Amino acid sequence: MKIAVASGKGGTGKTFVSTNLFWVAQHAGKNIVLVDCDAEAPNVGEFLTGMKYAEEQVSQLMPVINQDACIFCGKCYEYCNYNAIFYLPERKMIQLTESLCHSCGACVVACKHKAITERIKKIGTVTKFQYSPNAAIYETRTEIGTASSVPVIKEGIRAIDTYEFALLDAPPGISCPFIATVESVDFVLLVTEPTPFGLNDLKLSVETLQHMKIPHAVVINRAGLGNQASYDWLKEEGIDILLEIPFDKEIAIIYSEGNIVSEVNHMYRNQFLSLLEKIISQGCVRKESLV
Numbered sequence: 081m082k083i084a085v086a087s088g089k090g091g092t093g094k095t096f097v098s099t100n101l102f103w104v105a106q107h108a109g110k111n112i113v114l115v116d117c118d119a120e121a122p123n124v125g126e127f128l129t130g131m132k133y134a135e136e137q138v139s140q141l142m143p144v145i146n147q148d149a150c151i152f153c154g155k156c157y158e159y160c161n162y163n164a165i166f167y168l169p170e171r172k173m174i175q176l177t178e179s180l181c182h183s184c185g186a187c188v189v190a191c192k193h194k195a196i197t198e199r200i201k202k203i204g205t206v207t208k209f210q211y212s213p214n215a216a217i218y219e220t221r222t223e224i225g226t227a228s229s230v231p232v233i234k235e236g237i238r239a240i241d242t243y244e245f246a247l248l249d250a251p252p253g254i255s256c257p258f259i260a261t262v263e264s265v266d267f268v269l270l271v272t273e274p275t276p277f278g279l280n281d282l283k284l285s286v287e288t289l290q291h292m293k294i295p296h297a298v299v300i301n302r303a304g305l306g307n308q309a310s311y312d313w314l315k316e317e318g319i320d321i322l323l324e325i326p327f328d329k330e331i332a333i334i335y336s337e338g339n340i341v342s343e344v345n346h347m348y349r350n351q352f353l354s355l356l357e358k359i360i361s362q363g364c365v366r367k368e369s370l371v
């Protein structure tokens with residue numbers, strides 16, 4: 081079973097929820113992997129780590145333009161949907177902007193003059209840590225200046241099928257990295273805070289997941305802040321709130337020290353365990369409906 085923990089907006093406590101869920105699951109003996117899919121800013125390692133046992137490089141093909149062979153026909157420039165080719169025919173200038181290139185290969189196909197070849201470029205890494213005998217953590221990390229973290233995220237998710245249970249800590253927002261993370265999961269847990277900003281971004285996430293037909297439910301973090309609007313909207317939409325985590329100074333202190341709340345506080349451990357059971361039962365319903 082694959083579960084993604086996501087949030088429309090950064091800073092809502094998504095990693096707090098995913099690391100605590102992982103901790104209680106591995107503590108309960110589940111064969112589990114936690115994948116940090118926030119490849120542009122992975123931070124699971126600030127709370128959980130283990131013995132590093134593998135580091136895999138993720139690469140892509142990058143075009144190389146040979147100015148001597150180029151006749152400045154502009155075909156590659158026309159084919160490139162990402163504005164990654166800087167083309168000034170009147171000055172006989174053509175240049176690749178690597179940070180915009182998505183390695184789609186269209187320019188290579190377009191060039192009939194053999195002026196474009198390809199080279200291998202490292203775009204990120206997937207590092208694997210053994211947390212306990214039954215649990216592992218995968219960290220995806222994109223190289224600075226890489227246009228898209230999607231291939232790195234996909235590589236991180238590719239090897240999880242050997243585990244009975246996978247938790248994916250999704251990147252914030254609803255753009256391509258989020259879609260790449262949630263597209264194959266059984267269930268998405270959305271973490272939000274009851275503020276106007278939280279609600280705005282929650283609506284965008286829910287709209288996306290409804291479009292993708294992926295079951296989802298919500299955890300409200302920092303309950304007690306903000307206003308009632310998020311609760312009213314969730315009720316209107318018929319979306320379940322599986323857990324409310326209070327705005328608690330003790331949580332803030334434990335978290336800011338890089339510790340896992342469930343490890344040190346029995347009340348929260350039981351709450352996350354009960355959250356895990358609810359997620360598994362909702363994820364199972366989805367799996368069964370697909371059989």
Ligand code: SF4
Nearest residue numbers: 160181182184185187
């Ligand atoms: S590989 Fe694709 S994105 Fe990169 S320069 Fe060529 S056409 Fe543009």
Ligand code: SF4
Nearest residue numbers: 150151153154156191
């Ligand atoms: S398609 Fe080939 S020949 Fe034409 S401008 Fe691009 S690199 Fe030059």
